[in-house]
Amino acid sequence: SQTIHQWPATLVQPVGSPLSLECxxxxxxxxxxxxxxxxxxxxxxxxxxxxxIGQISSEVPQNLSASRPQDRQFILSSKKLLLSDSGFYLCAWTPGTYSYEQYFGPGTRLTVT
Amino acid sequence: GIQVEQSPPDLILQEGANSTLRCNFSDSVNNLQWFHQNPWGQLINLFYIPSGTKQNGRLSATTVATERYSLLYISSSQTTDSGVYFCAGKTSYDKVIFGPGTSLSVIP
Known part of the structure; x- marks a missing residue:
């Protein structure tokens, strides 16, 4: 069966620090x-x-970037966090071709202080 | 534009009551799905329902793709049904977008 992992579960980071979330x-x-x-x-x-792999479509920002170095690995990054980056980050996957049923990981709660 | 809308935004039910949640979606959205987000933030798959009707226990869902809407039925509601219910759909280029959610509170 399929499983999706995200870490860390919670994170507190100061403004201006870098970010790396892995899925x-x-x-x-x-x-x-x-x-x-x-x-x-x-x-x-x-x-x-x-x-x-290597194919990333950006929908929104500005201060964040994503990378897919391996087939089943997705990384969310920032060079300098802003207060407005605080939130609950969720990673999800779909099989694609034959089904678009989406499955979510447990999420990371990020607080930027 | 590409849209997924949900109604009502908030709902308060007495335990044991029934409810219907609605999701309207624009022409370019398909492959509808319903989720329940529990108080801990976990998104739980309820139904993947591009069209037709499905049932799982006290929950059922119907999607009428030609009329661009989907309905989620909750019968005999329980306090554990509380949380936020989202519908989501696929758009072009494999994007999956979400509606704003319906926040449900079931009171004993």
Missing amino acids: TVEGTSNPNLYWYRQAAGRGLQLLFYSVG
Whole structure:
């Protein structure tokens, strides 16, 4: 069966510090991968998605970047965090070609101080 | 534009009551899915329902793709049903976007 991992679970970082969040999927190959951010009490905002190694589509920012160095690994990064980067970051995957049913990891709660 | 809308935004139910949540989506959205976000933030898959009707216990969902809407039915609600319910759909280029959610509170 497939499993999706995210770490760390929680993170407190000062403004201006770098960020690296990692997501890995087990038990499948060539998945579509997604990063979402959820502000407190709000909906899910799509940040990045990837349909293959090295293929990244950016939906929003500015201060964040994503990379997919391996088939089942998706990394969210920032060189300098802003206060507005605080939120709940969720990684998800879909099989792609034959199904777009989406599965989510447990998420990372990021607080920028 | 590409949109996924949900109603109502908030819902308070007495335990045991039934409810219907609605999701409207624009022409370029398909492959509808329903999620429940629990109080710990975990998104739990409820239904993947591009069209037709599915049932799982007290929950059921119907998507009428030709009319661009999907409905989630909760019967005999329990306090554990509380949380936020999202619908999501696929757009072009394999993007998956979410509606704003319906926040459900079930009170004993």
